[in-house]
């Protein structure tokens with residue numbers, strides 16, 4: 001039924017009408033399967049007013065009133081405002097729910113575009129914003145929808161994950177919001193739902209755009225699936241079952257990939273999610289099919305959509321290059337961000353565009369008097385070395401440890417005009433030509449030689465800061481430490497002193513790198 005005619009149609013309470021046993025069984029089996037996770041959660045039902053979601057709502061009312069269902073979902077109808085009649089539909093869903101004594105809310109969506117995908121995105125966006133953390137959203141998808149989805153993905157060349165179709169229970173997170181999509185009817189045929197809807201004389205809305213045949217999905221629905229069903233009358237149920245089997249296979253593949261990732265990823269405590277790193281030697285120790293899967297998983301850890309097979313192959317080729325030309329970089333436009341995939345030595349990096357933009361910001365210079373008295377009142381000092389784009393790089397300085405270190409190391413030393421009352425801590429970005437002596441080299445080094453000795457990749461070379469101390473009266477400072485956002489190296493022209501500092505770890509415990517996002 002379309003347009004305003006729907007408002008004239010009589011709405012009957014469904015609780016006294018007959019129940020369809022197959023539909024009830026599918027729903028109750030799913031309730032039993034996810035019972036543990038359902039416990040204590042609020043349950044909503046996304047109701048378009050179409051046959052499937054209205055039938056699901058009717059069945060929930062019937063089973064709940066008979067005491068067979070432990071919850072009564074609240075209806076959520078989204079008005080996309082895309083068609084002239086959409087406000088009639090919203091009013092109709094609300095009246096139907098009112099007569100069933102079912103709570104119902106109508107939400108307005110702001111659709112960015114005119115296609116089904118834009119409407120779907122807008123719909124999930126408003127529903128997610130309306131419901132609470134960990135709430136469950138029931139959807140009326142069925143086996144015919146599943147078969148369409150699988151065929152659609154098949155002709156797009158999907159892998160196991162894509163071919164496993166829609167999941168019956170899917171946790172989805174966006175920013176801090178997490179909720180669950182629940183599709184209890186994925187094994188149920190559309191014809192079974194139609195039959196039930198007719199029996200109940202459900203006043204459902206026929207969206208005229210559903211079968212307009214103007215996109216691939218409706219072409220599959222109207223032409224391809226009937227043709228397949230002519231060869232095998234169970235084709236749709238069988239495709240939906242294959243999807244379920246592939247979902248199990250995908251779970252095994254994911255578990256393996258997560259294990260491989262744990263073995264292969266380099267994750268020092270303070271690595272930000274903006275920079276993912278893989279150890280290429282460990283990657284290459286795996287069989288090639290696991291390498292491919294691992295790269296796929298590594299690339300998409302925080303992205304909703306998978307990378308192309310071509311990108312995974314290109315990344316693999318990058319790891320296999322032996323020509324020492326590691327300048328190649330691959331770009332990937334993820335759904336949430338752009339990324340650059342790069343190699344440095346035997347490490348593979350996935351750098352987000354936010355991270356690269358942050359690395360291009362200047363480092364902040366500091367000249368800070370060290371408070372030699374009243375330490376108990378100010379035990380630590382934070383110095384921000386770079387900030388912006390939501391990322392902060394700070395040094396946390398434990399003052400009494402640092403001052404004890406200076407006293408122990410430099411009093412009586414001619415390296416520094418040690419002035420107990422007036423010491424200054426300086427943080428200065430390392431100049432490209434500035435020479436510094438690390439414990440890894442026999443003489444001071446600058447630029448490329450230094451970066452190679454330290455193993456600093458190209459994109460981190462403007463993120464090196466020299467930490468030095470000086471007496472307040474004297475201009476000349478004594479370099480102690482070179483820091484990058486992830487590492488630090490002891491500096492010193494006196495090699496034995498530098499080695500001693502290096503070994504004691506004293507300085508590292510006094511001056512800590514903190515990266516927060």
Ligand SMILES: Nc1ncnc2c1ncn2[C@@H]1O[C@H](COP(=O)(O)OP(=O)(O)OP(=O)(O)O)[C@@H](O)[C@H]1O
Pocket residue numbers: 045046047048049050051052053054076077078079080123138139140141145207210
């Ligand atoms: N406007 C809407 N408001 C709330 N939920 C919706 C809306 N449109 C779709 N949904 C939910 O998404 C599911 C799948 O969407 P789809 O576009 O296949 O539905 P439909 O064919 O328009 O309606 P139905 O599945 O109810 O017959 C629906 O079963 C329903 O649960």
